[in-house]
Amino acid sequence: MTGPFTEQQLDLLYGKSENLVFLMKQTQDSYTYEYINPMCKTVFKKDLTGLTVDDSMPATLAAEIKKQYGLSLQTDHPYTYRDYNLFSEDRLATETEVTSFIHNGETYILAVSKNVSPQKKMEEDYSFYQSLVSNSVDPMIMVTANLGVFDMNPAYESTFGVRKEEWIGKTYAELPVSQKRMFEEIKFRLEKIIAGHSASSIIIERRKKDGQLARFSANYSPITENGQVRALHIVLRELTSETILKKELKKTENILESYKDALNYAALVAIWDRDGTIHFVNNNFKGTTGYDNEELLAMNIAEIGQAVITREQYETIRGIVLNGAIWRGEIKSLKKTGETFWVDATVIPLSDADGSISQVLSIMFNITDRKQLEEKLRFMAYHDRLTRLPNRQLFIQEFSRMKALADANKEQVGLLYLDGDDFKQINDVYGHDVGDEFIYHFGQSIQKSIRHQDLAARIGGDEFLVAISGLAPLHAKEQIEGVIERLKNNLAEGWAIGQEKFSPTVSLGVAIYPLDADNLDGLVKKADSALYLAKKQGKNQVHFINQE
Structure with a gap:
């Protein structure tokens, strides 16, 4: 092959990569494949070398790819876009980073596409979970292991005549006498679960906002970390039809389980409040950053320094997210040992029922290997x-x-x-x-x-x-x-x-x-x-x- 790199050099960098890697040369109004890595050949089931984008893709897809490549030529920096296409028999959500450069008067495009289907699924799962809780007609409340109120949905407020902002952060001792009976039951169930008993559904009676007593099926779902129960998620279903109740409870449990699996699949997951105080990190933090979960909980995200993000980056991200937007980008960080690593981070605002942003969710993937390969390639090019x-x-x-x-x-x-x-x-x-x-x-x-x-x-x-x-x-x-x-x-x-x-x-x-x-x-x-x-x-x- 001709161009700035030999096939052996590109194979050394990308031969074993699970990403799709293309080296293209601009030819008239299209782009010709100069090199594709083995993963491309597996996905496309043929060698595209020597073909143009128009020769190898459906017209609509070829037009979109040429459009994105054209946009990359307008910037001096790597250009990133995400698409959802059908390659061969595999449906993939891909994110492509495009780097354009000129060699011997010829314009080249280096495109690296990675499969972001798991991350896309996780973001969709979490959005679905938030929608489920906020729009559910069933009262839902989350209580911490020390009997503090952590969260509740609008249905809980309207059913029992309480206001979320007056309850959040309060413990059992601070609640009105009329509500303590409910928390006595929660305390009893929590102690049983901590002792090793399985969670179960029970029938309880609660007085509703209109003063009428009603019977509810209360489903207690423990939220655990490192084998310890951190909180209880409680769903109350007013008993009307036993058959419908069982089906809906099962559906809710399945969705909540999917949400939990999605969080655990992520490389690093953290939740912090508006002020930056961390309330949750998953176990994968320790493997990447070298910090124990206990070191991170209750700390301010900015106090960790560059273990996750710098103060300047934190303030920039915080400003964007608190305005209701999702922030996405790459962050260079430091482990506890001082070793650098890179993460691809998605930071999502979490809104209350009234639309105010109370917490922030971050989902981060370790991309250190990819960044090191890019640095080697950049050195070789210059x-x-x-x-x-x-x-x-x-x-x-x-x-x-x-x-x-x-x-x-x-x-x-x-x-x-x-x-x-x-x-x-x-x-x-x-x-x-x-x-x-x-x-x-x-x-x-x-x-x-x-x-x-x-x-x-x-x-x-x-x-x-x-x-x-x-x-x-x-x-x-x-x-x-x-x-x-x-x-x-x-x-x-x-x-x-x-x-x-x-x-x-x-x-x-x-x-x-x-x-x-x-x-x-x-x-x-x-x-x-x-x-x-x-x-x-x-x-x-x-x-x-x-x-x-």
């Missing part, structure tokens, strides 16, 4: 494979920054065009393996000779460019000569490859911005002309283009 120095593309970007800084500080930038003397003989005499190692050591000698604010790049063969920044106009030539002197000394020390010792020399052409040219192209041409004049003088020579 660095020379042999010397690991920046390539021409990165040099152009960084020189633009150096130029702007020089203009702001009224400084100059020196450009050195280097060409090794008789390097071709190394390959002819010792072979290409030694020749490659020779070029690597030569590049390292250049890197060792320049300052941290300077930049060296290999532009091909044995030719290199060096940009020297922060030059004082009156002393620019002296500063450049100092760098060249260090380079010549390092080359004179040389290096050994096997039994052979090498101490090469180099010819250099020098041009200075803005003295000799006001842009990089012009400066490179001037430095190249200076290099030509240096080589005419013999080996190991230096020529400044503006010297008389």
